[in-house]
Amino acid sequence: MTKNRGVALIVSGPSGVGKGTLISMLMKEFKNIKFSVSYTTRKPREDEINGVHYFFVSKEEFQKMIEQDKFAEWAQVHGNFYGTPKQEIEQKLRQGVDVIFDIDVQGARQLRGTLSDGEFVFIMPPSMDELEKRLIKRSSDSHLEIEIRLKNAEQEVKQSSFFDYIIVNDDLERAYESLRCIYLASKLKVRS
Numbered sequence: 098m099t100k101n102r103g104v105a106l107i108v109s110g111p112s113g114v115g116k117g118t119l120i121s122m123l124m125k126e127f128k129n130i131k132f133s134v135s136y137t138t139r140k141p142r143e144d145e146i147n148g149v150h151y152f153f154v155s156k157e158e159f160q161k162m163i164e165q166d167k168f169a170e171w172a173q174v175h176g177n178f179y180g181t182p183k184q185e186i187e188q189k190l191r192q193g194v195d196v197i198f199d200i201d202v203q204g205a206r207q208l209r210g211t212l213s214d215g216e217f218v219f220i221m222p223p224s225m226d227e228l229e230k231r232l233i234k235r236s237s238d239s240h241l242e243i244e245i246r247l248k249n250a251e252q253e254v255k256q257s258s259f260f261d262y263i264i265v266n267d268d269l270e271r272a273y274e275s276l277r278c279i280y281l282a283s284k285l286k287v288r289s
């Protein structure tokens with residue numbers, strides 16, 4: 098029996114909604130899931146490690162990668178560039194490794210074309226007020242950045258119907274249980 102292609106789980110949703118936490122929880126429970134490490138021109142935050150959270154590159158390096166067609170998708174988000182490397186991801190999926198993506202809505206829409214067998218999940222904040230509170234509490238971004246992120250969040254929420262699944266993150270444990278179920282069901286899916 099040949100090895101099944103890995104599951105591509107694309108998780109999207111506004112900044113601060115808890116995507117990162119949910120993804121970490123799933124990866125802790127299921128060791129076969131690998132994180133798709135994106136490239137970004139954003140400066141690293143204090144606790145971020147190059148090659149683990151992101152590959153941090155200059156605008157010039159990023160531009161070069163676009164020209165060399167290295168990205169499965171890329172987008173400008175909150176004023177910085179972010180992109181998913183094409184070759185690494187495809188290789189992992191082909192080897193039967195499950196891959197989880199933390200990307201914005203523009204990126205998810207682009208990936209629909211390339212990863213048509215992926216599961217597209219949108220994490221929804223309980224409300225905009227709650228999202229603002231969480232972004233302030235996280236305090237890793239400036240006041241201006243928080244404002245930009247909230248404006249983008251409104252646009253992202255409007256596009257949530259594009260996704261296969263919507264999980265409202267009002268209760269972390271419950272939201273996690275939903276994500277876990279989606280992952281487990283997708284493992285059982287018949288893929289051609």
Ligand code: 5GP
Nearest residue numbers: 112135171172174179180181199200201204
């Ligand atoms: P942050 O700067 O907070 O790490 O991420 C900002 C936004 O960029 C988040 O919504 C995150 O999901 C998104 N993002 C991270 N990596 C990628 C990527 O490779 N492509 C796209 N399109 N968005 C990404």
